[in-house]
Amino acid sequence: MVDYREYIVMDPNKRFGKPCISGTRIAVFDVLNWLANGMTKEDIQQDFPELNEKQILACLAYAADREHKTRAAA
DSSP: OOOGGGTEEEOTTSGGGOEEETTSSOBHHHHHHHHHTTOOHHHHHHHOTTOOHHHHHHHHHHHHHHHHHHHHHO
């Protein structure tokens, strides 16, 4: 599993502090939304060549971790 903490950062000066892929202004939400709408990793990389597979998988890992923490708190 990819350690998303290596790839995802929150900077209050970028995208209103939303989690983004390090070194970009691409939010985790953007990547998850693209995947949810049917884009493949390859499609995303073709449109955004600055992204690699590990960064895309880090977005999924981040979402999974948030979901797990939300369930654990309930």
